[in-house]
Amino acid sequence: MSRRVTVLAAAVLAASLANGAGPEKKEAKPAQAPQKLDRAGQAPQRLDRAGQADRIFVNGRVWTGEPGRPLAEALAVRGTTILAVGSSADVRGHSAKGTEVVDLRGRFVAPGFIDGHLHLLGGSLSLEELRLDDAFTFAALTGLVREWAAAHPDAHWVTGRGWAYAAFPDGLPSRAQLDAVVANRPAWLVSYDGHTGWANSMALRLAGVTRDTKDPAGGEVVRDGKGEPTGALKESAMDLVGRLVPKLLPHEKERAFRNGIAQAAAWGLTSVHQAGIDAEELEILEGALAAVPRLRVYVALDIERDPTPEVLARQEDLRRRFSEGRLRVGAVKGYVDGVVEAKTAAMFEPYPGGGTGLPNWTQEELDRAVAAYDQAGWQVMLHAIGDRGIDMALTAYERAARANGTSGRRHRVEHIEVARTADLPRFKASGVIASTQAMFPYPNQNHLGVYVPTLGPERARRAMAFRAIDDAGAVQSFGSDWPVFTAEVVRGIACAVTRTTVEGTPAGGWEPSQRLTVEAALRHFTRDAAFAEHGEKEKGTLEPGKLADLVVLSQDLLAIPPERIKDTKVLLTVLGGQDTWRAKEF
Numbered sequence: 286m287s288r289r290v291t292v293l294a295a296a297v298l299a300a301s302l303a304n305g306a307g308p309e310k311k312e313a314k315p316a317q318a319p320q321k322l323d324r325a326g327q328a329p330q331r332l333d334r335a336g337q338a339d340r341i342f343v344n345g346r347v348w349t350g351e352p353g354r355p356l357a358e359a360l361a362v363r364g365t366t367i368l369a370v371g372s373s374a375d376v377r378g379h380s381a382k383g384t385e386v387v388d389l390r391g392r393f394v395a396p397g398f399i400d401g402h403l404h405l406l407g408g409s410l411s412l413e414e415l416r417l418d419d420a421f422t423f424a425a426l427t428g429l430v431r432e433w434a435a436a437h438p439d440a441h442w443v444t445g446r447g448w449a450y451a452a453f454p455d456g457l458p459s460r461a462q463l464d465a466v467v468a469n470r471p472a473w474l475v476s477y478d479g480h481t482g483w484a485n486s487m488a489l490r491l492a493g494v495t496r497d498t499k500d501p502a503g504g505e506v507v508r509d510g511k512g513e514p515t516g517a518l519k520e521s522a523m524d525l526v527g528r529l530v531p532k533l534l535p536h537e538k539e540r541a542f543r544n545g546i547a548q549a550a551a552w553g554l555t556s557v558h559q560a561g562i563d564a565e566e567l568e569i570l571e572g573a574l575a576a577v578p579r580l581r582v583y584v585a586l587d588i589e590r591d592p593t594p595e596v597l598a599r600q601e602d603l604r605r606r607f608s609e610g611r612l613r614v615g616a617v618k619g620y621v622d623g624v625v626e627a628k629t630a631a632m633f634e635p636y637p638g639g640g641t642g643l644p645n646w647t648q649e650e651l652d653r654a655v656a657a658y659d660q661a662g663w664q665v666m667l668h669a670i671g672d673r674g675i676d677m678a679l680t681a682y683e684r685a686a687r688a689n690g691t692s693g694r695r696h697r698v699e700h701i702e703v704a705r706t707a708d709l710p711r712f713k714a715s716g717v718i719a720s721t722q723a724m725f726p727y728p729n730q731n732h733l734g735v736y737v738p739t740l741g742p743e744r745a746r747r748a749m750a751f752r753a754i755d756d757a758g759a760v761q762s763f764g765s766d767w768p769v770f771t772a773e774v775v776r777g778i779a780c781a782v783t784r785t786t787v788e789g790t791p792a793g794g795w796e797p798s799q800r801l802t803v804e805a806a807l808r809h810f811t812r813d814a815a816f817a818e819h820g821e822k823e824k825g826t827l828e829p830g831k832l833a834d835l836v837v838l839s840q841d842l843l844a845i846p847p848e849r850i851k852d853t854k855v856l857l858t859v860l861g862g863q864d865t866w867r868a869k870e871f
């Protein structure tokens with residue numbers, strides 16, 4: 286990542302700070318006066334202090350997420366928590382002098398959205414760096430790179446991310462293609478999924494990558510027919526070049542975090558799960574959250590391959606230090622395998638053209654590490670995409686529980702793209718969380734043109750099988766994997782419900798039998814994601830006593846046609862009773 290002046294990011298943050306009232310800002314809306322009697326005729330002034338709301342939201346369509354009582358009209362907030370949920374008349378009974386009344390005028394309210402899997406720093410940086418996500422042709426892609434390079438003549442490196450495998454005739458890029466665009470300085474562009482890097486010749490030269498370079502464990506230096514590196518580096522081989530890219534300074538990371546936190550609040554997020562972080566980044570995130578207190582972050586530390594007592598003690602210190610409040614450490618996260626397009630996801634059957642993927646662990650190593658963390662009371666999150674990788678993760682969890690006699694750890698498998706159908710019941714049986722990403726089945730050109738053919742028809746039919754996962758009784762937590770996909774939750778809900786692009790293609794949706802109802806998608810982004818972080822007692826549904834984390838949307842998701850979900854705007858985000866985002870039009 287080169288250090289660039291990020292005028293755009295600064296502008297977005299400034300605009301957002303000015304627009305979405307920060308929690309430190311007091312609400313300017315006048316309280317409604319005079320107070321009315323509620324239906325029972327009880328005078329509000331007779332309320333004891335504990336029954337008096339600071340704020341009531343009335344005349345809405347409130348989706349509570351609570352199975353017994355999914356819909357209500359209104360809710361009352363006192364301090365950081367919900368005081369009451371019910372009819373507007375009931376809730377008005379909690380208003381007294383000084384209570385702010387928010388008339389929702391029929392707007393849709395849901396529990397604050399929870400993103401069950403993202404990378405906050407990468408996502409935050411993606412708001413300001415060269416993004417190649419929407420370039421599906423080679424010409425469009427190289428055009429964006431050329432433009433960025435011309436606009437940033439002082440950057441020592443040309444860096445960016447988001448390219449799709451579909452933009453390249455061979456499914457993988459080459460250094461010669463990049464040399465034609467950037468020849469006089471090193472260039473390093475990371476694929477949209479973060480699992481393959483594309484270097485130009487100068488970057489390879491600086492990294493000392495030649496035909497003699499050996500493939501590192503868990504990675505591949507892609508070579509041409511003559512054995513020369515092509516410029517594509519997969520998985521751990523990405524470090525060969527990636528480590529040379531100038532590192533961001535702590536204050537640059539903190540600025541990015543602040544910007545990302547503000548953006549997350551504007552998308553209706555009140556909580557996110559950070560999938561892996563190191564101790565230094567955790568400190569920086571703590572500082573950013575203190576400055577922009579608009580998000581709760583549940584953190585998974587990076588897993589250690591060899592969790593010795595010393596390693597566990599060091600991680601335990603962090604868990605104890607961040608055990609409550611907005612920033613909470615509770616899990617460790619590792620990678621069992623890679624991704625489909627790079628053919629690194631671990632499969633039982635070979636990919637077209639050969640190979641069954643690149644597991645990062647042997648089953649024995651994985652079992653040992655998982656058992657040690659399980660014994661020490663950690664929740665383990667394992668990225669596993671191929672059917673064999675998913676089986677390895679489930680097997681490690683099952684063995685750990687059996688060997689340690691533990692239960693209720695809520696270990697998680699992240700992504701679960703191509704599970705064997707027969708393995709899905711293992712989630713419920715072992716209490717393992719299915720942590721999937723709502724936009725992963727987004728059927729764009731990359732998905733249909735590269736992802737699906739790389740799987741082949743039999744595996745494609747069981748890919749991102751959200752419905753089958755639900756039907757197998759698993760707790761399914763939705764996330765975005767931001768920056769892999771946007772963390773804009775309404776886009777995720779739209780994708781899970783329609784399985785089409787925003788343009789509505791393919792008609793009827795890709796693998797339409799796996800489409801979800803709106804209610805199921807909402808549940809995965811709220812209640813189930815709260816459960817996945819052991820947080821269901823305090824959030825995930827709108828119930829008295831729970832945190833007042835909620836979102837007000839411009840459209841009633843349960844009433845509009847699915848193809849309109851994507852156009853929904855987040856009007857208000859409330860975190861612990863305080864506004865963290867308010868749209869101008871609300």
Ligand SMILES: [Zn+2]
Pocket residue numbers: 402403404560766
């Ligand atoms: Zn991830």
